[in-house]
Amino acid sequence: MLHLLTTVSKFTMIFIMALYTYFSYQALMPQKSEEKSQLLYKKQTALVMLLFINGYIVILMHTLYSGGSEEVTSVSVAQQMLVLFLAQLVLLRIIFIIYKFFYRAASDALVNNMCLLLSVGFLILARLSWDKALRQFFLAVAAVVLTALIPLFVRKLKFLNKLAWLYAIIGIGGLGLVAVAGSTDYGAKLNISLGPVTIQPSEFIKILFVFFLAAMLYDIREMKQVYVATAIAGLHVLLLVAARDLGGAAIFGVAFLAMVYVATRRLELFLGGLGVGLVGAFLASRIFTHVQNRIVAWKDPLSVIDSQGYQVAQSLFAIGTGGWFGSGMYEGMPEKIPVVSKDFVFAAISEEMGGFFALCLIFVYINCFLMFFNISMQIRDRFYKLIALGLGTVYGIQTFLTLGGVIKFIPSTGVTLPLISYGGSSLLSTMILFAVIQGLYCLREDQRMTEELEDIVAKGLNDYDKKSTSKKRKQ
Amino acid sequence: MTMTRRVQAKKENSNTEFAVITYGFLGLFIAMCLYFAYFITFGAEDFINNPYNARVSQFSENVIRGDILSSDGEVLATTQVSSDGSESRVYPYGRVFAHAVGYNSNGKAGVELDGNFNMLRSHSFALTRLINDFTDTKDQGDSVVTTLDAGMQQAAYNAFGNYRGAVVAIEPSTGRILTLMSKPDFEPVSIASNWEALNSDSDSSVLLNRATQGLYPPGSTFKILTALEYLNEGGKKSDTFDCQGTYTENGFTIHCYGNTAHGQEDLTQAFAKSCNVAFSQAGLSLDLNKYHNLAENMLFNRDIPTKLSNVKKSSFDLKKGDDPVLVMQTAIGQGNTLVTPLHMAMIAAAIDNDGIVMEPYIIDKVVNDNGDLVRPNFGDTYGAIVSTEDAKKLRKLMRAVVTDGTGSALLSENYKAYGKTGSAEYTSDKNATHSWFVGFAKKEDREVAVAIIMEGAGSGSSHAVPVARAMFDNYFSE
Numbered sequence: 029m030l031h032l033l034t035t036v037s038k039f040t041m042i043f044i045m046a047l048y049t050y051f052s053y054q055a056l057m058p059q060k061s062e063e064k065s066q067l068l069y070k071k072q073t074a075l076v077m078l079l080f081i082n083g084y085i086v087i088l089m090h091t092l093y094s095g096g097s098e099e100v101t102s103v104s105v106a107q108q109m110l111v112l113f114l115a116q117l118v119l120l121r122i123i124f125i126i127y128k129f130f131y132r133a134a135s136d137a138l139v140n141n142m143c144l145l146l147s148v149g150f151l152i153l154a155r156l157s158w159d160k161a162l163r164q165f166f167l168a169v170a171a172v173v174l175t176a177l178i179p180l181f182v183r184k185l186k187f188l189n190k191l192a193w194l195y196a197i198i199g200i201g202g203l204g205l206v207a208v209a210g211s212t213d214y215g216a217k218l219n220i221s222l223g224p225v226t227i228q229p230s231e232f233i234k235i236l237f238v239f240f241l242a243a244m245l246y247d248i249r250e251m252k253q254v255y256v257a258t259a260i261a262g263l264h265v266l267l268l269v270a271a272r273d274l275g276g277a278a279i280f281g282v283a284f285l286a287m288v289y290v291a292t293r294r295l296e297l298f299l300g301g302l303g304v305g306l307v308g309a310f311l312a313s314r315i316f317t318h319v320q321n322r323i324v325a326w327k328d329p330l331s332v333i334d335s336q337g338y339q340v341a342q343s344l345f346a347i348g349t350g351g352w353f354g355s356g357m358y359e360g361m362p363e364k365i366p367v368v369s370k371d372f373v374f375a376a377i378s379e380e381m382g383g384f385f386a387l388c389l390i391f392v393y394i395n396c397f398l399m400f401f402n403i404s405m406q407i408r409d410r411f412y413k414l415i416a417l418g419l420g421t422v423y424g425i426q427t428f429l430t431l432g433g434v435i436k437f438i439p440s441t442g443v444t445l446p447l448i449s450y451g452g453s454s455l456l457s458t459m460i461l462f463a464v465i466q467g468l469y470c471l472r473e474d475q476r477m478t479e480e481l482e483d484i485v486a487k488g489l490n491d492y493d494k495k496s497t498s499k500k501r502k503q
Numbered sequence: 504m505t506m507t508r509r510v511q512a513k514k515e516n517s518n519t520e521f522a523v524i525t526y527g528f529l530g531l532f533i534a535m536c537l538y539f540a541y542f543i544t545f546g547a548e549d550f551i552n553n554p555y556n557a558r559v560s561q562f563s564e565n566v567i568r569g570d571i572l573s574s575d576g577e578v579l580a581t582t583q584v585s586s587d588g589s590e591s592r593v594y595p596y597g598r599v600f601a602h603a604v605g606y607n608s609n610g611k612a613g614v615e616l617d618g619n620f621n622m623l624r625s626h627s628f629a630l631t632r633l634i635n636d637f638t639d640t641k642d643q644g645d646s647v648v649t650t651l652d653a654g655m656q657q658a659a660y661n662a663f664g665n666y667r668g669a670v671v672a673i674e675p676s677t678g679r680i681l682t683l684m685s686k687p688d689f690e691p692v693s694i695a696s697n698w699e700a701l702n703s704d705s706d707s708s709v710l711l712n713r714a715t716q717g718l719y720p721p722g723s724t725f726k727i728l729t730a731l732e733y734l735n736e737g738g739k740k741s742d743t744f745d746c747q748g749t750y751t752e753n754g755f756t757i758h759c760y761g762n763t764a765h766g767q768e769d770l771t772q773a774f775a776k777s778c779n780v781a782f783s784q785a786g787l788s789l790d791l792n793k794y795h796n797l798a799e800n801m802l803f804n805r806d807i808p809t810k811l812s813n814v815k816k817s818s819f820d821l822k823k824g825d826d827p828v829l830v831m832q833t834a835i836g837q838g839n840t841l842v843t844p845l846h847m848a849m850i851a852a853a854i855d856n857d858g859i860v861m862e863p864y865i866i867d868k869v870v871n872d873n874g875d876l877v878r879p880n881f882g883d884t885y886g887a888i889v890s891t892e893d894a895k896k897l898r899k900l901m902r903a904v905v906t907d908g909t910g911s912a913l914l915s916e917n918y919k920a921y922g923k924t925g926s927a928e929y930t931s932d933k934n935a936t937h938s939w940f941v942g943f944a945k946k947e948d949r950e951v952a953v954a955i956i957m958e959g960a961g962s963g964s965s966h967a968v969p970v971a972r973a974m975f976d977n978y979f980s981e
Contacts, residue, residue, distance in 0.1 A: 029637065029639070031636055031639075032636040032637065289520055289523070290520040290521070290524070298523070330550070333555055341555065344542070344550045345551070345553065345557075346558070347542070347547070349547070349550075349556060351543060351547070352544075359561075360558060361558050364558075383539070383540075386539070387539060387540065390532070390535070390536055394529070397528060397532075401525050405518075405521050417521075421524070421528075425528075428528070428532065431535060435539050435542060437535045437538045437539070
């Protein structure tokens with residue numbers, strides 16, 4: 029019976045996910061009327077809830093009848109799981125309420141996307157480990173509280189474009205601290221331990237970095253500004269390389285290139301910078317042994333399965349064996365993949381929920397990326413335009429690096445999957461990123477109001493002119 | 504209207520940059536999605552069947568492992584479920600198919616390895632599976648139908664006797680493996696209980712599949728390559744040699760088998776009688792770079808193109824400037840050259856098939872418990888390793904071996920056989936030789952290529968040829 033429930037659920041969940049993905053792209057298109065788009069968003073929200081509930085039915089039944097991920101059957105564990113499920117359900121509702129009622133101008137489609145990704149993250153972590161699911165939930169609560177006011181700040185604080193040097197000092201200081209005092213994890217120094225808490229500063233500094241570049245570049249009066257920005261950005265990247273966080277270096281580097289390109293409108297700078305980046309990557313592959321290991325593992329993981337290739341091979345075993353429809357929850361072996369709850373969480377999702385589900389998930393990530401770029405194109409204020417562009421690029425390249433690494437499209441770089449991977453820094457920084465973008469949606473609304481007002485005034489003036497001219501003629 | 508026009512104007516202002524970045528990202532993402540889809544659909548098989556992948560064995564919690572069948576419908580392996588639900592794997596043919604079918608405990612080998620994933624998936628009638636889900640009953644896994652011909656395998660096994668060695672038979676036009684045998688063999692049922700003993704016996708290497716992993720000196724069967732290179736460099740079949748039974752050059756003496764003096768002979772006769780003197784002389788006249796290229800074109804030093812797992816590479820290392828003594832030895836299949844029986848069978852099959860190698864395969868198709876096709880398998884064409892004309896020349900030489908030479912025991916009214924015998928020295932003892940036969944036979948549109956090696960048995964004609972005879976007789980009597 030349990031097997032039957034799992035099997036049926038894997039198909040219903042793929043169906044819900046596919047339908048959601050379809051709606052998310054429909055939402056990108058202009059709708060005929062406000063009612064139509066509201067209906068579309070409601071359908072999306074309903075599908076998110078349905079997916080979450082469907083997934084948890086399977087998790088709860090498995091916990092009750094076979095112990096779930098804990099190997100011990102116990103009613104009390106199942107009760108705890110039920111409480112966690114209800115608490116998470118409430119949290120998701122609260123997120124919807126915050127954006128529906130307090131930020132009416134926020135993008136409902138983006139809230140839906142964020143909640144979908146969060147739900148998938150909650151589901152897969154509850155499947156993988158009770159402890160991690162619980163911790164991640166508390167972190168999510170904290171993140172929701174901490175980011176609730178961000179859209180308001182973005183909308184109201186008008187001096188954010190004046191703080192370039194503050195952003196730079198915090199960024200360089202933070203990365204410098206990690207390079208000197210960070211703890212080494214899988215060959216890269218990423219974390220700083222503060223008592224019981226471990227934080228990964230680069231997750232937050234990448235947002236400050238975008239703010240720094242936007243503040244430097246939104247109003248270019250002389251090329252000197254670009255040179256200074258380049259020097260400071262280069263310092264960020266070098267500090268990341270010194271900490272051997274090459275995934276991070278790639279994210280910062282590409283964000284820098286995209287922002288300079290849009291700010292200066294010079295393609296040769298973009299392509300030249302890309303060239304420098306590739307040369308740098310090539311040199312890094314010669315210098316750093318942990319980069320070489322990852323390249324060897326990427327070329328042929330099976331030939332080095334006992335050493336460097338183990339993780340990627342396990343990931344591909346999971347994805348391949350799961351196939352298009354997946355094994356069903358609890359019927360795969362995602363725990364065989366090292367770091368499965370963090371960098372390789374996508375493999376676990378693909379294995380148990382299916383390749384179709386995973387592919388839809390990639391499309392939802394692409395959908396968010398397109399929304400970030402969309403808002404960037406619509407905003408007139410160049411500072412905020414560059415912010416949206418930079419954050420969109422950071423998000424896009426990070427998603428590409430982690431997904432590509434897990435499926436062996438590119439060598440793995442050890443970055444997390446936004447909103448799904450286990451880990452407080454990654455979760456909080458992505459929530460901040462989404463909140464800033466929502467703030468920009470609010471700003472766009474202000475901009476639209478102003479424009480409409482201007483239009484009315486202009487129209488009035490126009491009419492007045494016409495009247496007065498006709499009057500003059502009459503006279 | 505004014506507003507949209509303004510936004511439009513603003514958009515056009517910076518559209519190029521956004522388009523470049525957006526399309527750049529979209530390109531990357533779409534390439535990644537295509538790769539992902541490709542991997543799941545086509546690329547995953549290598550990973551799924553990897554012995555390190557622990558997942559597949561978990562399927563057995565919901566599926567009864569499927570059967571392995573021969574192409575003529577004989578059951579080679581099946582899982583019996585007793586009344587208490589415990590399962591046991593049984594092998595009705597026992598040792599006969601031990602290496603071909605392999606084993607499924609203490610690791611996996613053979614078809615049990617290559618077809619593992621398929622046998623643990625079930626494509627039974629959907630309603631049956633639904634009922635099984637409700638009643639907590641296991642589904643019956645799919646069966647793997649092999650290309651193996653149970654009749655010919657049994658004939659080869661009976662004729663082979665107690666020697667160590669291997670037999671491979673391939674259908675030249677498709678690459679279907681009809682016989683795959685290696686001795687010493689083992690009782691597949693008791694592999695778990697005998698595991699320790701099987702592994703500690705390093706002298707006989709029971710678990711080594713000699714057909715695909717045994718590396719042997721090719722002996723006179725290598726004269727196929729030497730003769731071809733000699734003809735390609737302007738030599739003629741009518742060129743004559745004078746054999747006194749031995750030939751000394753650079754202080755090294757080449758002996759014909761049993762020191763037999765073959766007298767005046769042309770190339771065809773020398774090939775048919777397997778004259779070492781003539782071929783070592785022919786070898787000394789060759790351009791060694793071209794000889795090396797010929798060997799590599801014929802898959803020496805290359806990965807053998809096949810879907811079988813764990814196949815060893817053959818090696819040929821003679822090159823320009825090497826010692827003439829080594830040249831003489833290599834030309835008659837001694838020296839440092841090493842081959843697998845599978846590779847030699849592929850060479851024979853290619854000669855029969857106008858030079859084209861079909862990649863050998865052993866899993867013909869996957870069917871469900873009702874016999875309905877789940878997944879067909881087809882041979883892939885690797886390509887030509889010799890030209891059509893060269894294949895024709897070699898067929899003439901190999902036919903002479905049967906009509907006038909060491910393979911005369913293969914003369915039959917029922918089919919037309921071709922081949923080359925070999926007696927490969929493997930120690931300094933000239934009298935201890937591996938017995939080789941490499942060749943093929945055809946009758947109307949049926950044909951089969953074989954490679955047989957019997958370790959330390961003696962000459963090719965005395966031991967390997969009779970095994971080939973038994974196989975051909977069986978194959979063409981059907």
